[in-house]
Amino acid sequence: MTSHQGRLSRDVVESLTLDTEPWLSCEECFDLMDSYAEAVVAGTEPRRRHDMEVHLRACPACFQEVESLVALLQQDSAD
Numbered sequence: 001m002t003s004h005q006g007r008l009s010r011d012v013v014e015s016l017t018l019d020t021e022p023w024l025s026c027e028e029c030f031d032l033m034d035s036y037a038e039a040v041v042a043g044t045e046p047r048r049r050h051d052m053e054v055h056l057r058a059c060p061a062c063f064q065e066v067e068s069l070v071a072l073l074q075q076d077s078a079d
């Protein structure tokens with residue numbers, strides 16, 4: 001189990017150092033959020049998808065916003 005934990009934390013460190021390069025600010029994230037959520041719900045490719053996903057992985061606040069946006073849009077399209 002200890003070797004498994006060691007591998008996990010190394011992966012986390014690697015993904016952190018790799019992923020901080022094209023860093024979006026929360027402001028930029030908020031600007032892209034609507035179209036990102038719409039694209040996710042529509043099943044199309046979101047604009048700046050990679051940048052958004054990097055930010056959302058590191059920012060629980062924005063992640064929650066996107067989650068509730070997606071849930072809202074899914075409710076709308078279900079009506």
Ligand SMILES: [Zn+2]
Pocket residue numbers: 025026029055059061062063
């Ligand atoms: Zn954020």
